Amino acid sequence: MHFFLDTANLTEIEDALAWGVLSGITTNPTLVSREEGAFEPLVQKICSFMQGNPVSVEVLATTVEGMIDEALRLSALAPNIVVKIPMGVEGLKVVSKLSRGEKKVPCNVTLVFSVNQALLAVRAGASYISPFIGRLDDIGWDGAALVEEMAAVFRCQKIATPIIAASIRHPQHVQRVAAAGAHIATVPYAVLKQLADHPLTNLGMERFLADWSRSRGKTSL
Numbered sequence: 001m002h003f004f005l006d007t008a009n010l011t012e013i014e015d016a017l018a019w020g021v022l023s024g025i026t027t028n029p030t031l032v033s034r035e036e037g038a039f040e041p042l043v044q045k046i047c048s049f050m051q052g053n054p055v056s057v058e059v060l061a062t063t064v065e066g067m068i069d070e071a072l073r074l075s076a077l078a079p080n081i082v083v084k085i086p087m088g089v090e091g092l093k094v095v096s097k098l099s100r101g102e103k104k105v106p107c108n109v110t111l112v113f114s115v116n117q118a119l120l121a122v123r124a125g126a127s128y129i130s131p132f133i134g135r136l137d138d139i140g141w142d143g144a145a146l147v148e149e150m151a152a153v154f155r156c157q158k159i160a161t162p163i164i165a166a167s168i169r170h171p172q173h174v175q176r177v178a179a180a181g182a183h184i185a186t187v188p189y190a191v192l193k194q195l196a197d198h199p200l201t202n203l204g205m206e207r208f209l210a211d212w213s214r215s216r217g218k219t220s221l
């Protein structure tokens, strides 16, 4: 499973890139609204940091024509832009047009909450499908179970479209979607840091250092 970072924050992206684990970025209007500065230069900067890895940026228009115009403008900003299109009948029309057009624009269909929505998005021509698992948990459902079902249906239908597990809130989500067969988990920076941590790792290191300095009296070799 690949890791994407779910952020529009350049500092977070720069730091996570140095870990060598990032394969892409997803943003949404909420994440972009938290950042300073003009939208397009920010998107271009993120795309240049990511060097050929996909960067999902969402359209804000709600009509088919408006979404297509925005998608074409966004995709002209950098070669690694993936346009995020919200699920729905209008969204499907947009994805169908963009994925079959002269200039094929890769689309990430977002706000997906059911297997049937995912199947339609695949057929319309989506390049990625983004089920939102934390938001299903918020209404008392089991969000990770949706990814389990979706991945099982994709396997039996021989659908290769990558599933991006999104709206991830904690490490347990990551482990469950990986076991389910999600191709990608897009995680907030805080969750990415939690993934690298374990109390016993920290404790283990403290003990090693304490033992070393007791016998050698210094903390480096």
Ligand code: G3P
Pocket: 006, 026, 027, 028, 132, 134, 135, 166, 167, 168, 186
């Ligand atoms: O990638 C989608 C994600 O940004 C939504 O997360 O926590 O707002 O449901 P959340």
